[in-house]
Amino acid sequence: DTEVTQxxxxxxxxxxxxxxxxxxxxxxxxxxxxxxxxxxxxxxxMFVYSYEKLSINESVPSRFSPECPNSSxxxxxxxxxxxxxxxxxxxxxxxxxxxxxxxYFGPGxxxxxx
Amino acid sequence: TQLLEQSPQFLxxxxxxxxxxxxxxxxxxxxxxxxRQEPGEGPVLLVTVVTGGEVKKLKRLTFQFGDARKxxxxxxxxAQTGDTGLYLCAGRGYSGGGADGLTFGKGTHLIxxx
Numbered sequence: 519d520t521e522v523t524q525x526x527x528x529x530x531x532x533x534x535x536x537x538x539x540x541x542x543x544x545x546x547x548x549x550x551x552x553x554x555x556x557x558x559x560x561x562x563x564m565f566v567y568s569y570e571k572l573s574i575n576e577s578v579p580s581r582f583s584p585e586c587p588n589s590s591x592x593x594x595x596x597x598x599x600x601x602x603x604x605x606x607x608x609x610x611x612x613x614x615x616x617x618x619x620x621x622y623f624g625p626g627x628x629x630x631x632x
Numbered sequence: 633t634q635l636l637e638q639s640p641q642f643l644x645x646x647x648x649x650x651x652x653x654x655x656x657x658x659x660x661x662x663x664x665x666x667x668r669q670e671p672g673e674g675p676v677l678l679v680t681v682v683t684g685g686e687v688k689k690l691k692r693l694t695f696q697f698g699d700a701r702k703x704x705x706x707x708x709x710x711a712q713t714g715d716t717g718l719y720l721c722a723g724r725g726y727s728g729g730g731a732d733g734l735t736f737g738k739g740t741h742l743i744x745x746x
């Protein structure tokens with residue numbers, strides 16, 4: 519089983535709202551990732567968690583706040599977003615960071631900020 | 633910063649034809665992954681290549697990793713309409729063994745016409 523699940527599938531929010539994206543995997547992976555993908559573009563890395571600790575933040579604005587409550591769950595808390603933050607948000611997981619450490623992606627959350 | 637140049641960006645061919653997609657970089661990657669993505673969905677893993685010179689076959693798809701681990705190719709034989717989609721190559725650098733994000737090529741939008 520190489521399944522990563524994400525909820526919700528679609529989300530529409532106003533610029534003053536607070537919402538959260540959720541990601542879950544039960545493959546025993548200890549590395550989890552958030553990527554952002556704009557239309558017709560490849561995914562761009564936002565955050566990396568390794569063993570439940572934030573290891574990489576690609577200079578993401580503070581209106582995006584990641585959280586890793588345990589080894590199976592990854593959240594992305596959203597607050598005061600801008601319309602340009604509308605995108606497909608992808609979660610991925612991998613075993614632990616050794617080689618080859620293949621990343622498996624979830625189906626994504628389509629976010630629209632009004 | 634590692635870059636992956638993927639070509640062609642767009643390709644439209646007739647069913648039954650063969651095609652090759654290329655990914656090139658001046659950087660060395662510890663592994664390289666190929667994904668296929670449908671609109672609004674997450675990337676689905678096709679293959680991971682790790683060893684320089686490695687060739688992997690997946691039915692009508694053949695993947696190669698360059699000897700120097702700087703380039704890769706995807707060859708599709710006798711393309712079918714079901715092969716239509718966005719193909720992404722993604723490389724992982726050397727990060728001292730820790731979890732690291734993927735560097736994506738810009739993708740190849742493939743359309744197979746009946």
